[in-house]
Every structure is written in C-alpha cells, then in structure tokens.
Amino acid sequence: MATPALGIFECRGQVAQAAAADALLKKTDVRLCGRHGIGSGWLTLLVEGETAQVQSAVETATASASEHGEVITATVLPRPEGAVHRMPHSEADTEKILHASALGFVETQGFTPLIPSADAMVKAADVELVGWTFIGGALVHVAVTGTVDDVEAAVAAGRKAAASRGVLHASLVLPQPESALGALLPPRRPVSAPCVGALGVVESTGYAGSVASADGMVKEAEVEISGITIGSGGRVATLIRGSLDVVQLAVEEGGRRAAEVAECNGHTVISGPDPQVLACFAYQNRLAPGAPSSGDQAMGIIETRSTAGLAKAVDDMLKNTDVRYGGRYKVGYFLTASVIRGDVAAVEEAIALGSQTAQRHGELVATHVIRLPFTELEQRLPHS
Amino acid sequence: MGNGNEAMGLIEVEGVAPIIVAADAALKVASVEIAGWESIGGFTTLFVEGSVADVTSALTSGEAAARELTESVVITQMHQPEAEISQFVGFPLQLGFDDEAAALGLIETRGYGVHVDCNDRMVKAAKVKIAAVLTVHNRVVCTLVCGDVDDVEHAIVVARERVESSEWFMASAVIRQPEAAVLTAFTKMVPQGGGVGN
Numbered sequence: 001m002a003t004p005a006l007g008i009f010e011c012r013g014q015v016a017q018a019a020a021a022d023a024l025l026k027k028t029d030v031r032l033c034g035r036h037g038i039g040s041g042w043l044t045l046l047v048e049g050e051t052a053q054v055q056s057a058v059e060t061a062t063a064s065a066s067e068h069g070e071v072i073t074a075t076v077l078p079r080p081e082g083a084v085h086r087m088p089h090s091e092a093d094t095e096k097i098l099h100a101s102a103l104g105f106v107e108t109q110g111f112t113p114l115i116p117s118a119d120a121m122v123k124a125a126d127v128e129l130v131g132w133t134f135i136g137g138a139l140v141h142v143a144v145t146g147t148v149d150d151v152e153a154a155v156a157a158g159r160k161a162a163a164s165r166g167v168l169h170a171s172l173v174l175p176q177p178e179s180a181l182g183a184l185l186p187p188r189r190p191v192s193a194p195c196v197g198a199l200g201v202v203e204s205t206g207y208a209g210s211v212a213s214a215d216g217m218v219k220e221a222e223v224e225i226s227g228i229t230i231g232s233g234g235r236v237a238t239l240i241r242g243s244l245d246v247v248q249l250a251v252e253e254g255g256r257r258a259a260e261v262a263e264c265n266g267h268t269v270i271s272g273p274d275p276q277v278l279a280c281f282a283y284q285n286r287l288a289p290g291a292p293s294s295g296d297q298a299m300g301i302i303e304t305r306s307t308a309g310l311a312k313a314v315d316d317m318l319k320n321t322d323v324r325y326g327g328r329y330k331v332g333y334f335l336t337a338s339v340i341r342g343d344v345a346a347v348e349e350a351i352a353l354g355s356q357t358a359q360r361h362g363e364l365v366a367t368h369v370i371r372l373p374f375t376e377l378e379q380r381l382p383h384s
Numbered sequence: 385m386g387n388g389n390e391a392m393g394l395i396e397v398e399g400v401a402p403i404i405v406a407a408d409a410a411l412k413v414a415s416v417e418i419a420g421w422e423s424i425g426g427f428t429t430l431f432v433e434g435s436v437a438d439v440t441s442a443l444t445s446g447e448a449a450a451r452e453l454t455e456s457v458v459i460t461q462m463h464q465p466e467a468e469i470s471q472f473v474g475f476p477l478q479l480g481f482d483d484e485a486a487a488l489g490l491i492e493t494r495g496y497g498v499h500v501d502c503n504d505r506m507v508k509a510a511k512v513k514i515a516a517v518l519t520v521h522n523r524v525v526c527t528l529v530c531g532d533v534d535d536v537e538h539a540i541v542v543a544r545e546r547v548e549s550s551e552w553f554m555a556s557a558v559i560r561q562p563e564a565a566v567l568t569a570f571t572k573m574v575p576q577g578g579g580v581g582n
Contacts, residue, residue: 006504010497036496039425039521044496073497083507084500087517136521307422307429308396308460311472318466325468332425332521361460362396 004048006033006080008056008073009065014141015107016069018184020061021045025178030178034089035319039232039332040138043074046089050280051078060219070172078174100145105139105172107141107156111237112266113166114201115281117158118142119199122274124157125150129276130209133186133230137334139169139235142280143185148175165268173186193278196249199226200240202254202267207329207337208303208366209262210236211381215370216257218377221250226282234333235265239282244271262303262366298327298347299378301368303337309362313354314338329383335365344371374377389433392419393443394457397450400518400526401492401555403430404570405453406446408488411563414442416564422474426522432474436463453492453555462527483567485530488515488559489540491493494523494552499541502546505547506539516571524554528570533560 007030011017024030029050036044038327048377049058055076062074077084106121108114122129127146134140144154162168165372174181200223202213210228217223230236238258240250251267258264270277300323304310310328316322323346326339340350351367358364393416395406400423407418408429416434421575422428432442443459450457462469489512491502496519503514512531519525531538537558547553559566 006498006500008497010495036498036519038519038523038525040523041521042495042498072495073501075497075501077501079503080500080504081507083514086506086514086553087500087503088519089496089500136523191485260514263489306396306427306458307424307472308458310458311394311429311469312462315462315466315469318468325466327473328471330424330474331462334424336424362458 003079006077006084006235007047007054008044008075009058009061010042010044010073011065011069011071013069013139013170014043014135015105015172017043017045018067018105018181019068019172020065021184022174022178022181023064024057024060025180027060028053030054030057032094034094035092035183036089037135041135041137041139042121043135044089054100059060060206068172073345077110080232081165092107094183096182097179098177098185099179099313100177102146102148102151103174103177103181104144104151104155105141105160106155107139107169107171108162108233109167109169110138110265111140111201111231112205113168113269114140115201115277116165116268116270117162118280119270119273119277119321120161121154121158122276125153127154128150129280131186131189132280134232135204136232138231140231166266176182181206189280193275193282195275196241196273196278197243198329199270199273199278199282200247200251201237202251202258203235203237204258204263205234205263206303207236207331208301208368209258209264210238211301212252212261213258214238214377215373217250217254217376218252223247225377228380228382230331232337234331236331247282296341298342298344299370299373300347300351301337302351302358303335303366304358304362304364305334306362307336309358310338312338313358313363316357317350317354320353322346322349327383331340338352386508390464391434391436391439392462392469393432393439393442393537394429394460395446395450395560396427397454397483398427398456399454399492399524399554400428400520401490401557402450402453402488403428404566405557405559406430406450406563407569408559408566409449410446411565414438414444416442418472418477418569420476420569422472423520428520453557475573476576477565477569478572478574481565481572483571487536488529488562488567489529489532489536490526490557491540491543492524492526492554493547493576496525498547499525499527502543503545505542509542510539510544512536512539516568559560
C-alpha cells in the first residue's frame with residue numbers, strides 16, 4: 001500500500017474531540033494514529049487512511065466538533081513524510097479499546113462543578129465512572145459508561161449538578177461508541193475507597209491558596225485531607241473528608257483562607273459521596289518520602305508568576321535569613337511556588353524579604369506563613 | 385550550583401524560542417555554561433553559570449537576542465547562588481552528548497496541528513531533520529530543525545509562509561553554527577521536579 005494520507009484535527013475541549021472522533025470513525029475508513037494535548041484545552045487527533053477517506057474524516061470531524069466547541073486546525077497531508085510520524089503525537093497510546101454500549105462525558109471549568117457532577121451521575125443511574133483528567137485551561141472532564149438509557153440519565157443529572165455549582169463547559173452521550181475511542185478516555189483510578197460521611201472540595205488558583213486552605217481546614221475541624229490535586233489553568237483542589245457537619249464547617253473555613261491568600265475559585269460539599277467518586281478523585285496521595293522533620297515551628301510559602309523571580313527570592317531568603325529550603329512546586333498557568341521552614345520569626349522575615357525580591361524580578365502572586373504545621377498536612381503536600 | 389561557579393544568570397520569556405536564541409547568543413560571547421532550562425507552563429527560563437563578568441555579558445547578549453523575538457524578557461543574576469537553586473532547573477543539561485549542526489531553525493506558534501503540516505513542508509522543501517518538537521503548555525509549540533545553513537533557512541521560509549499570517553504565529557529564527565550545548569539542552573531533556581511539567 002502507498003503511504004497513507006494523514007489527517008490532522010485540532011480542537012478545544014474533550015467533548016468536542018470525542019464527538020469528532022466518534023463521528024469520523026463511524027463514517028469513514030480511517031485509523032487513529034496519534035494524539036497530543038498542548039494545554040489550554042487544545043487537543044490534536046491524527047488519523048490515517050486513503051486520501052479521500054481522510055479528507056472526508058477531517059470534514060466530518062469539523063462538522064461534529066463545531067457543535068461542541070472551537071476547531072483550531074483541520075488539514076490533510078496526502079503524502080506525509082516519515083519525519084512527521086516522529087513527533088510527540090506518535091508517542092500516545094492509540095490502541096486502547098473501549099467496550100461499552102454507551103459513553104458519556106461531562107466537561108467543566110474546574111473541580112467545584114466537576115466532582116458533584118460525577119457524584120450525581122453515578123447516583124442517578126447504573127453507570128461506571130471511568131475516570132477524570134485535565135486538558136489545560138482549567139478544563140476537566142469525567143467519563144462514564146453503561147447502557148444508553150443509563151448514560152443518558154447520568155449525563156442529564158451530571159449537567160444539572162455541574163451547572164448549579166459552576167461552569168458547565170460541554171457534555172456528550174455517544175450511543176454505541178467506536179471501540180477506538182478507548183484511546184481518548186482518562187486513566188482509570190483505583191476502584192475501592194472507604195465510605196465517608198462527606199467529601200469537601202476547596203478550589204483555588206495556585207499552590208499557596210490550597211495549602212493555606214488545607215491548613216485552615218485541618219485546624220478548624222476533625223477532617224482528613226484526601227489529597228491536593230492539580231487541575232491545570234493554575235487550579236488546585238484540596239479534598240477533605242469527614243462527617244457532614246464537620247466537612248461543611250471546614251470547607252467554609254478553607255474557602256475563606258484560600259480567598260485571603262490567593263483566589264478561591266469555589267468550594268462545595270458532597271454528602272454521602274459515592275465510593276466510585278471517592279476512588280476517582282479522593283484517592284490518597286502518596287505520603288511525602290522524607291516526611292517533615294518537625295522541629296520546625298513554621299513553614300512559609302511564596303508563589304510567583306516567574307521562575308526567575310522565585311529563584312532569586314529563594315536565594316535571597318536562604319542567604320539572609322535563618323530558614324531552610326523545603327521544596328518547590330508548579331501548578332501550571334505560569335505559577336510556581338517554594339516552601340521554606342524555620343522558626344516563626346525567621347520564616348516571617350524571610351517571606352517579607354522574598355516578597356520584595358520576587359516583585360523586583362518577576363510577579364509575586366501570593367505568600368503564606370503557617371505556624372505549627374500539622375504533620376498530617378505536611379505528609380499530604382506534594383511539593384517535596 | 386555547588387560547582388564553585390561565582391554567578392548564575394536567568395533569562396525568562398513566554399514561549400521557548402527566545403531562550404534558545406538567548407542561550408546560543410550567551411555562549412557565543414562569554415565563557416558560561418548552560419545549567420539547563422525550566423518551563424512552568426507558559427514561561428520558560430534559561431539558567432547559565434560562570435564568573436560574574438561572564439554571566440553579566442552572557443545576560444546582556446542573551447537578552448538582546450531574545451528581544452529580537454519577543455518584547456517581554458526578564459533577566460536576573462545571582463552571586464554565589466545557594467545550592468538549592470539547582471532544583472529550579474526542570475530540564476538540566478544532559479552530559480555525554482556531542483550534538484552538531486551547521487544551522488538550527490526554530491518555528492514557534494500556538495497550536496500543534498499546524499506543526500505537523502509545517503514539519504511535513506519543511507522536510508519536503510529542504511534537507512533538514514526535525515530535532516525536536518517542544519510543547520511548553522499554554523498552547524505554545526516550537527519545532528527545531530537542523531541542517532546546512534541554506535537548507536535550514538529555506539525550511540524556515542517555507543514554514544513561515546504557512547503560519548505567519550495566522551494569529552497563532554509567535555516567532556521564528558535561524559541560528560548559524562549553534563553551540564553544541566544549545567542543541568543538547570533543547571533536544572535531549574529528562575525532566576525533573578514536581579508538579580505540572582510535561
């Protein structure tokens with residue numbers, strides 16, 4: 001066979017991509033041969049086959065995706081050079097197979113609408129929650145599978161829950177989805193999770209806000225931190241669990257703390273969360289390896305929109321104050337943060353100094369000082 | 385960075401093409417070494433090390449080169465940097481490579497699909513090799529091509545014809561006799577460090 005033609009299709013959003021992929025695979029004789037995401041929700045899908053089929057596939061994809069979102073690029077290369085197959089899209093696994101009578105998606109801006117939406121979906125119908133993932137620009141989605149009726153009922157319930165908590169970006173139900181759509185699904189999460197009274201979510205932009213809210217919550221109420229999860233677009237969700245009244249109290253406090261330190265994007269409480277939802281979102285983060293030493297009376301966090309500003313600030317803090325370096329973290333969307341440790345006065349002095357330096361050499365976003373950090377909190381923090 | 389260098393210089397931009405030209409310009413005027421680079425999802429930062437005088441002139445030259453491609457360039461310098469600063473380098477320079485090319489071409493846009501098309505056009509139009517396709521998030525994608533000077537120049541002209549009228553075009557450049565360390569630093573990366581990286 002002659003070199004197959006290559007179809008390139010780039011659009012914004014997972015729902016738009018899934019709708020396009022299902023339509024083109026159903027209508028034309030082409031094969032998925034690559035995919036790649038570059039942030040901000042921009043996803044590229046590549047297909048190959050005979051030229052006329054690929055041409056038709058790209059047209060079908062454009063028509064289908066346009067109903068759900070923005071199309072960026074739709075191009076056909078009739079005789080592609082081998083070199084283009086050695087680009088990042090070819091590293092994606094396109095062999096995963098899906099077996100389901102129906103596939104549904106709900107896509108939102110951020111976690112605050114997404115997690116309650118997932119819970120509403122699995123409670124409304126007999127569906128399996130496949131998983132969730134982020135694709136940049138704070139766009140996140142969940143996928144469910146089941147019978148057509150169940151997936152339709154689940155997605156309807158999921159849309160309603162999402163829209164009442166925040167921004168619903170898009171949703172989709174695909175009856176008899178093509179098996180090759182398995183390649184587009186989010187990774188599967190652990191299947192089991194213990195039952196809890198309630199799951200709380202506090203979402204902030206940046207790492208400092210999420211750490212501050214986590215600290216506020218564990219100190220305010222008897223809750224356990226389930227994880228601190230990145231959602232792209234700078235979004236970070238702090239997930240807690242405990243009994244309903246306690247989680248409600250904690251989430252209010254967490255939202256207040258996050259807003260004081262940075263930007264709070266929302267918070268929500270899910271009463272009696274489905275075990276599938278807990279397993280999907282609130283699986284335990286690994287414990288930090290060199291767990292905190294703890295003679296330290298305080299930890300400080302400084303966050304910037306600039307590696308240069310942060311590095312310079314940390315260098316200044318370590319040179320001029322009696323603090324130790326405690327790690328760094330980046331949450332995407334131009335944001336990066338560092339942690340320092342020491343006694344309260346030293347950490348406060350360091351953060352004051354670091355703030356000035358960071359402002360001179362980049363953009364300072366947030367700072368926060370935690371006195372007597374809890375060991376449990378520290379073990380859940382992902383920066384080390 | 386614990387290796388006795390007197391100073392470290394940082395150059396930060398949006399996208400990645402400007403720090404690649406900055407790295408080459410820095411190495412050509414001063415006796416500095418590339419420690420590596422970092423991407424935090426949108427901004428990238430180049431790290432160079434050497435004596436205070438060398439780092440100063442490397443930053444001057446690197447900043448001027450970067451400004452040919454973008455308006456916003458941040459530079460900063462540290463004397464006797466603390467050892468922990470090495471942890472800010474997300475993509476440290478890998479040793480043990482000896483990359484070589486007569487020329488290095490860069491084409492940077494937002495969007496990935498257009499790079500598949502551009503790269504196909506470049507390898508058809510000229511004898512160039514795709515050395516890397518870097519995605520630094522926030523939709524920024526940069527393709528690096530290597531070859532003889534004439535070939536790379538022609539390839540970049542062809543690529544620009546495809547993208548420069550688009551609102552997503554960001555930058556292009558041709559570097560003659562690129563420094564070996566620049567080729568290695570931007571084509572042989574092993575990421576380190578936590579959080580959203582690649």
